[in-house]
Amino acid sequence: MTTSNAPVLRRHAEQQFAEELHELQRQDQRPRPENWRMSPWAVLRYLMGGTLDNGFQISPKYIGNERLMEIAVATLATDRALLLYGVPGTAKSWVSEHLAAAVSGDSTLLIQGTAGTGEEQLRYGWNYAQLLANGPSEQALVASPLMKAMRAGKIARVEELTRIPADVQDSLITVLSEKTLPVPELGSEVQAVRGFSVIATANNRDKGVNELSAALKRRFNTVVLPVPATEDEEVSIVMKRVTEMGAALQLPAEPPALKEVRRVVQIFRELRNGRTEDGKTQVKSPSGTLSTAEAISVINSGMALAGHFGDGVLSPRDMAAGLLGAVVKDPVQDQVVWTEYLETVVKERADWKDLYRACREQV
Numbered sequence: 001m002t003t004s005n006a007p008v009l010r011r012h013a014e015q016q017f018a019e020e021l022h023e024l025q026r027q028d029q030r031p032r033p034e035n036w037r038m039s040p041w042a043v044l045r046y047l048m049g050g051t052l053d054n055g056f057q058i059s060p061k062y063i064g065n066e067r068l069m070e071i072a073v074a075t076l077a078t079d080r081a082l083l084l085y086g087v088p089g090t091a092k093s094w095v096s097e098h099l100a101a102a103v104s105g106d107s108t109l110l111i112q113g114t115a116g117t118g119e120e121q122l123r124y125g126w127n128y129a130q131l132l133a134n135g136p137s138e139q140a141l142v143a144s145p146l147m148k149a150m151r152a153g154k155i156a157r158v159e160e161l162t163r164i165p166a167d168v169q170d171s172l173i174t175v176l177s178e179k180t181l182p183v184p185e186l187g188s189e190v191q192a193v194r195g196f197s198v199i200a201t202a203n204n205r206d207k208g209v210n211e212l213s214a215a216l217k218r219r220f221n222t223v224v225l226p227v228p229a230t231e232d233e234e235v236s237i238v239m240k241r242v243t244e245m246g247a248a249l250q251l252p253a254e255p256p257a258l259k260e261v262r263r264v265v266q267i268f269r270e271l272r273n274g275r276t277e278d279g280k281t282q283v284k285s286p287s288g289t290l291s292t293a294e295a296i297s298v299i300n301s302g303m304a305l306a307g308h309f310g311d312g313v314l315s316p317r318d319m320a321a322g323l324l325g326a327v328v329k330d331p332v333q334d335q336v337v338w339t340e341y342l343e344t345v346v347k348e349r350a351d352w353k354d355l356y357r358a359c360r361e362q363v
Contacts (some may be wrong), residue, residue, distance in 0.1 A: 010248070012108060013061075013101035020046065021102065023056050033077050035153035035195025036103050040073045043102040047073075047095070061098045062091060063237045068223055069095075075221040076103060076155070081176050081198040083161070083220035089291020090225040091237075092201040096157050099199055104154035109145040113160035119171045122146055122158075123181060136185040146198070147181055153195030161200040162209045169216055172198070176219035205289050228292060231277065234265045237292055242299045249300075253307030256299050256314045263355060264319060267346075268295050271327065271337070276345060283341050286327050286334040298322035320358040 014021060021037070024046055030039035038046075045052075047069050049060030062069055075082045076099065084092040100107040111121055120126075124147050130140035149156035161169060175181050179192040200220065202212070212220075228234035235258070243255050268290040270276050274283060288294075302318035310318060328334040346356045 013097045014105055014107055017046075017059075017061075017098075017101070020056075020058050021105070023052065024058065024102075027052055027054065027056075033195065035193065036077075037105045038102060040077050043073050043099070044069055046102045047098060060240075062095055063233060063240070064091075064226070064228065068225065071221070072099065072223050075223070076197050076199070078221075079179070080221045081200065081219055083222045084199065084201045084225055085222050086203060086225040087205050087227065087291065088203045088289045089293035090227055091292070092203070092225055093159055095225065096159070096199045096201055100155040100157055103197075104149075104152075104195070106154055107157065109149045109154055110157045110159065111145050113158060113162070113164040115163060115165065117164045117168060119168050120144070122164075122168060122171050124183065138186065141183070141186070146175065147190055149198075150175070150179075150181060150190050150192040150196050153193035156196070156198050158198060158200040160202065162202040162212065164210065166210045166213065169210065170213055173215055173219060176216075227272070231262070231265060231269060234269065234292055234295070235262050238265055238295050238299060241296045242303070245296070245300055246303055249304075251300075251303050251307045253303040253310075253312045253314060256303060260302075260314050260316070260319065261299060263352065264295050264298055264323065267323065267341075268292075268326075270345065271341060281345060283345060284337045286329065286337045288327065288329040288334070290326065294326045298326050316355040316358040317361075319355070320362045323359060324362045 024042045025038050028038045028042040030041050032039045036043075044066070045058055047060075047062050048066050049058045051057055072082055072084070072095070082099075084096055086092060097107045100109070111117070120142075121144055124144050125142040126136075127140045127142055130137065134140065143151070146156045146158075148154075158164075158172075175192075176198065179196070181190040181192075183189060202209075228237060238261050239256070239258065242261070246253065246255060266277060270283060271285055272290045274285045275281065276283065298319060299314070299322075301322040302314050305318040305321075306312055306314045324338065327338045342356060342359055346352050346359065349356075
């Protein structure tokens with residue numbers, strides 16, 4: 001059992017960025033919706049970063065179109081729920097967590113959607129020992145994170161909503177439309193306190209997706225999070241997250257050189273888009289998504305190899321295995337795509353010879 005002061009592998013957003021949240025709350029004089037920790041303006045500044053009037057620096061949590069974050073925050077200030085939608089790796093869960101941390105000071109009221117998620121995980125369950133001994137009672141009721149959020153006026157998060165079976169998804173309709181959760185076994189209901197809302201995430205590339213019903217879709221405002229618009233933007237995201245994660249994991253390696261990060265990002269973007277960055281060469285795309293999150297994973301894996309089994313400096317050899325694993329999801333089809341890309345694109349770039357040789361060793 002871990003002790004209360006034991007170092008954790010990953011801290012919640014409200015713990016990791018407690019100083020920034022505190023400073024924003026201290027300086028924030030704008031109107032706040034009821035039960036919000038800060039104003040919508042301050043929530044946006046927390047997400048997008050910037051310099052406060054006293055010179056305090058807020059680090060950016062989302063690098064991209066600020067208007068999308070404005071829409072997301074404004075949605076939560078109304079009675080509408082928010083659906084963050086897009087391909088895997090576009091920071092949907094990351095944005096969801098930080099929105100909940102900034103608005104409610106609590107990002108832990110989370111329901112992870114899977115094919116096995118049942119209605120009781122969205123609504124409520126029972127302590128069966130007490131239920132059998134005394135029958136239905138408030139003491140026997142086991143509140144879900146959604147019910148807890150309704151009672152406290154906080155944000156509930158539902159990850160991978162489209163992974164949840166359709167009939168279970170629709171149990172949200174009453175909560176989102178009537179802001180109440182009936183408990184017929186007790187002849188009672190839980191009414192949502194002001195400040196309550198739901199942030200759900202979903203992606204359109206996952207196998208086994210259960211489409212949302214029209215009735216449920218109408219209860220959400222949908223914000224589509226796109227892949228980074230430019231290479232520089234994606235490089236900035238990868239550099240920032242890799243540096244943060246490397247420090248959190250205490251990897252014994254230097255922060256990655258910009259050159260190596262840019263090469264990984266360029267490879268991902270070219271394979272994702274089906275053409276080289278200069279537009280001169282068409283390439284085949286693999287079956288995977290090759291998201292920004294996977295680029296971060298490739299660099300982190302390479303840093304671990306460099307730190308523990310190398311000289312601490314990220315090299316092409318350290319990245320090659322991660323690149324192969326990210327690109328080749330289908331051992332037949334994707335292997336052909338990757339080999340062809342190496343021979344027609346990577347090999348022809350004069351300053352990429354080291355990366356070409358390292359990747360060929362892995363094929």
